[in-house]
Amino acid sequence: MVSFLFGFLDGSQEDENVNDVIRRRSIQPQRFLAVIDTCEVLEDIDDTILREVKFKDGGGKFKAPVIGKTVQERVTHHAPISSTSGAGVEMFNVVGNTSRVLNIVSTGANPGELYLTFTFEWDHPEIEKGSAEELAKQIQYQASAPAGLAGTLGKIREMVKAGELGGSIIPSEAKPPSSSNRNVTAPVTTGEKLRSSILSRWNWFRKMSKRELPAEKIHPSTKRAKQIDANPPYEELKSLIENEGKKELGTGGKNVIHWFRNQDLRIHDNKALHAASQFAKEHGKNLICIYIYCLKEIEWHGVGSARLDFLLRNFECLKLELGKLDIPFVMLDVEKRGGIVSKLAGFVEEYNVERVFANIEYEIDEVRRDITVMETAGEGNWSFELHHDQTIMEPGMLTTGAGKPMKIFTPYHNAWLQEIKAEPSLLDTVPAPDKNGKSARKELSDLFNTNIPEAPKEKTMAKDERDRIRKLWPAGHDEAEKRMRAFISKNLSDYAATRSNPAEDSTSRMSAYFNAGIYSMREALQEIKKYNKGSTDFTSGSKNGVYAWVREIVFRELYRQTMAYTPHTAMNLPQNLKFDFVERGERYFAETLVDWDLSNNTQQGWEPSYTVFNPVNQAEKNDPNGDYIRRWVPELKNVKGKAVFDPFHRLSKEEFGKLGYPEPYVDWKETKARCLERYKRDMKDAEP
Template sequence: MFPVERISVPQTILKISVKRLRFGSLAQIRAFRHATQVQTKASPKKSTKPDKALSKAKMSKRTSYEHSELGHTTIKRAKQVDENLPYDQLREALGAQDEIKDVRKVAHWFHSKDLRIQDNTALHHASELAQSAKKPLVCVYVNCAADESWHGTSAARVDFMCEGLKIMQKELKEINIPLVFLECEDRKKIVETVIAWFKEQNVSHVFGNYEYEIDEMRRDLELVNSTGRDVQVSLYHDQTVVEPGTMLTGAGTPMKVFTPFFKAWLDRVGSEPELLDTRPPPAAHPSSMKKELKHLFDTPAPKPAKDKQFATTEDQKRIRKLWPPGHAAAEKRMDSFLQQIPDYASTRSNPAANSTSRLSAYFSAGMYSVRSALQKLVDYNSGSADFTATSTQAGVHAWVRELVFRELYRQTSLATPHTSMNLPQNLNFTHIQWRQHDDDAETAWHKWITGTTGEPFIDAGMRQLASEAYMHNRLRMNVSSYLTSNLLLDYRRGERFFAETLIDWDLANNTLGWEPSYTVFNPVSQAERNDPEGAYIRKWVPELRDVQGKAVFAPHARLSRSEFERLGYPEPCVDWKASKERCLKRFKEGARRAADE
């Protein structure tokens, strides 16, 4: 996530940034609604401008230092980190530990990406050790609100996790295993906090699952180095089917390109179907052990910090209904997705069809494992783990392909750690000269976040995000292209905004989704191709609900002036063609500067 060395922000600045985060994560839904209300009520002329009062209220506090999301380390430093992988350092430290034979107590440390007790690799191994040594297993989660704020985690995601933790605590209690919640105010003291607890509890063995972002690698390295000889740490790969870092090119380096990665992944899983084996939940403790541990049950579950609360209870209700937390809810979702998987390949890009799984929030919080999902596909696929195009349904093949993007991106985080240091994977893109922070840039930004750019497809996507804390993949591709290419705003602002808003935020998927590119999407032709009936646009942009035919894709260009003005919908905020040319020029200049360096 955002590593310590990425930026150094003084405390006073952090306080102000929190206000900005509130805007992003909490008040943005309100801001969006307010803006749309203004758009529908106001005269057409006024409606083409952003809500001035709102802009003033929010933007008067914006100063250059509020753009802390743009900070990053130097390219030189990024290359150094890539050459001396934190993952290698962590593995070395793990390997150098002395084996502790005397098992006193075993702990599993849950993180924000493995929030389930079903098919949890490290938890399973922790339970096995505790069982064989006839010693207790205790589970712990460290809640650090400052860490959530640092990462920009959205209110929706924080609530989802907090509710998920409650479910896990209950599930574990039913099998007499405690889940203890520790509070830590300072993100730099997470390891210190948990180690103090391990000592207090006389824990001898700690289990956890790998997290591939640089800060989390360093956290685990600190853990291994600080526990010394008292505690033995074991980490397991759990987030993916194929272990990140093991998919290599002929030259022995980690693969970076999707197509060969996908092919190799399919071959590997087809020939080693045991990679999809799931693990049972931890074994129940006898009730005598429950008595012994009774002081550890029922610690209150974490609550979202003030800057991570929903703006209204109505928002909370809506989001919870859309995204019920927990493993059981995810499994139910997977089962119902299997009913529609035959159509996935042909409809996945049509946002109105709503035919994707909507499982991303569950995968990113670890409430559902990819192995569990793929096991369901094996059953569906007549018991076969061969997901190649010729051996399975088109829908199954296409869905597995998306999961494999997720697998590749975890390998990328591990092998190219600078991607979680706020730098693009292709370092040449660091030389792009983005638009300066001035009033025009802020107006453009405001239009983008409130879904009032005047490009119906873009606005529909941004309004879905504001309402659902989720956006269809086709729209994510379009709105990101529009922000970086047409508005020429630094992609890191959009990336951070997504983190602050999405329920399924995942650093690897988000960062690589936001990687700058020379491909500039045309929102009109994209909408015509992927939302051919305009149903998605009409759903999310009510001003255009009654627009007939193809005019809905480009009302300003395709309606008469008077027809357009009656809609109360804004004019396009940039000329698409001219802004595309400007962007390609800037990108090419950036590439030239990179080559000259």
């Protein structure tokens, strides 16, 4: 291992944004280092990205002498400490090799001072430690390092000049160890002294590090998607669940936990909660209910103000309902996403818990989290039991003739309808949990006093908006049940004919309740069954509206199966816009929809398709009178006739100019042709 440290001070970088510098260097290193030809980000999860870097031919003195022409690297903690600290760090580890690099970007004590500190450790097993050959190799690397630093600084200046980087670097109030030595080029050094220096700086940065890369900036490639699909994390989780079922129960735990997630916030017909209650009753234990509240998780998933308010109000309902059963509802606050599992494990130990119950979430990050929980439980004296609750058909239950999970809707839909017709018991519900024993209030007294948090300032709505949202989406299971029954009695019979008209009040408006698990899908279909004369034959011969409404539910089921088994969904929003707009669109809807659902919204509204809808034609078809447009687009409320659908082309230039309405952003025909060509090029080798 050949190691060296190189520091550099630049006193003219007053306007750069360190946040952007660190992020861009990690994702697009080829823009900063001339020796790199291409970089493909394969994976971006929490504080780590996996990337594949290809070095140029004839890379000069610094031509990847150890790690090869094309390598995979893991970059850890590439985000800066914060948007105001003026410091950030990257740790590079080469996959399959012990070579590593640590890059620190920080500001000095004086305005305008920017420091770049690079440490390198290249794996040279053929060189004897402490030998003259090792020293010579260090000198060689030391001599080549300034070129990389100079290239980085030059690129930063270019980006600032071009307006790609904005804001100012604000010197951090905190100081890392040996900060007074950062403005000099460090001497060549080896061994423990260097490692101690690296570790000291790294620990300081890591302690304060916060992920700042927004979720919409992740671009998983088709190549990486295929790798995930070939071995989906859900299969690994299923294997762990099977092994957990064979595990002998511990004997010492006094309590049992049900862990509420974002998609099962109810006490009625909650499979994991019911199982936890039964287990507690049979073994003479107390039931504790928890929810792990992490603002960083909320930010990561783009939860908007309306949706967060809806969740918080339903937490209040849960606490009240569980309190009547002498069951505490505890909000465990976690600062970082990576701290969720350790927080759970700590609570389990503190309250002498034997078993934790939860319902499965099928999204990739959540599946990986549960794998970690399973492994953590296996190392301790407690167990983790997961249940299927979100869907009627468990993902993977409906398969093709080859025994693989179905991917195409029509055969899946037909199989689903036949299965539910043959097995009505799939809609059976489970009761609310039993009341805790009389001693629970005394033994767990401290847990009954936990409060539901308030929304952070940046997620708080103005009073008028908050009141409007709360009126539209009242909290609680009872409200959801009332809404479901009202829909069936008033609108279900006409649902097939009116569901696509946004101006009509014809849909169930149950999506927010389904998404958060306030009301279960089994409960909803039981109500449909009653309306359908007690039959689970939901095919086209059923009562008016039943087939069309249940068909939408089956879409939801398929999307969750797809999320579990083929989670490579590519989001190509409005095919007529480029991918940056896809990211913005996805994030916009995530932050504004009270019923945002990752599997539904990414796969239904954003999936690649060779059918490129014409928005004008779709508007004329589904809002034939233009009522919806006139209500929600104030600039067009007085436009007469069909001109409301395409005012730019259907009004005179003078008439259009008076509206104050923007011109079309793209030419639909032109961008449709470009879109189809792009699909043919990019998807030719991709599997469906």
